[in-house]
Amino acid sequence: MRTEGAARQAATSPAVRTAVVWDVLRATLAARARATGRERLDIVDAGGGTGGFAVPLAELGHAVTVVDPSPDSLAALERRAAEAGVGVKGIQGDASDLRDLLEPRCADLVLCHSVLEYVEDPAGALSAVAALLRPGGVISVLAANxxxxxxxxxxxxxxxxxxxxxxxxxxxxxxxxxxxRRFSAEALAGLLTAAGFVPGETSGVRVFADLVPGRLLDGEPRAARALIALEQAAAAHPVLRDIATQLHLLGHR
Structure with missing residues (x-):
């Protein structure tokens, strides 16, 4: 029998924790592919670490570059990509250095997940991201609430x-x-607007996943699927999204 800790880990597994974000990203990628006529899009994952998003995006056929300050994380990214049989480019650096690390207008989508909480200048980081995006490009921001x-x-x-x-x-x-630092939905939208983006709708991520007792998922494979469905229903709820562990917001160029 699994321990309470193992059951809690199941409740907050990547599939449960990121299902809402992936719903938005898949729709965004499809829309961008239609707009550009290109199925293979250029994606930059700022602070992408070990590739939790980058490798699956590469598996979907996109060209993905990860910029992260940690050499250990980039090494783990390389191993993860090799195990998945895909190529992901890793560059050591901070989000604030994106202008110096990459060419302007090189990306269709930039992920900025769990980054704004830690950079010295969130507004400056968003400005650097804006310089990377092509007209019509999108930034995906995920931040603590x-x-x-x-x-x-x-x-x-x-x-x-x-x-x-x-x-x-x-x-x-x-x-x-x-x-x-942590951000309200209004604060994130304000930062995006100041950086030249048009903010989209806010989604709540992990509304229930971090509150559900682990024992409720222990030995119940269907429970995780039901919890994902609940998270997806709560993501856009006008009250529940505001108590989510993280807030997800797109910004359009």
Missing amino acids: PVATAIHRSLSGHFDEARQVLTDPAGRWGEQDPTP
């Missing part, structure tokens, strides 16, 4: 820290918080 953090801290009994999240401008629960 402070409301969800307040909920999670309170469920762990850290009530003062939960209150701190709600009052702190950066959405942090204290000095020991490993995340430098």
Whole structure:
């Protein structure tokens, strides 16, 4: 029998955690392919790490470049891509350095997932991404939501820290918080607009996945599929999306 930890891992497995994002990305890629007449699109994954998104995108036939500051992550990316039988280009660097690392207007889609929380200058990073995109290109932004953090801290009994999240401008629960900043949907849309993007609709990612007790999925293969369906239904709900662990937003050039 699986432990509670293993069951919790099943509840927050990549399929559950990213299903909503992949729904949006697949639709975006299809629309971009129709608009350009090219099935093979050029994609940059800024901060793409070990290739959780990059390798599956390459498996779909796209040309993918990962820019990440960690050499260890890039080495793991290379191994992961080799195991999948695809090629993914890895470049060491920060999101703020994209202008120096890549040619302007080289990308149809840029992923900026779990990056804005950590870069020194989020607005500058988005401006650098904008320079990479061709006319009609799209940025995919995924960022931590402070409301969800307040909920999670309170469920762990850290009530003062939960209150701190709600009052702190950066959405942090204290000095020991490993995340430098979190963003509301309005803040993300504002950043995208200032960088020259037209923001799309916001989706909530992991509305329930981080709250569901792991034992509910233990030994129940159908439960994970049902949880994914629930996440997909909640993603655009006008109330539930605002309590999601992460917020997903597209920006169009």
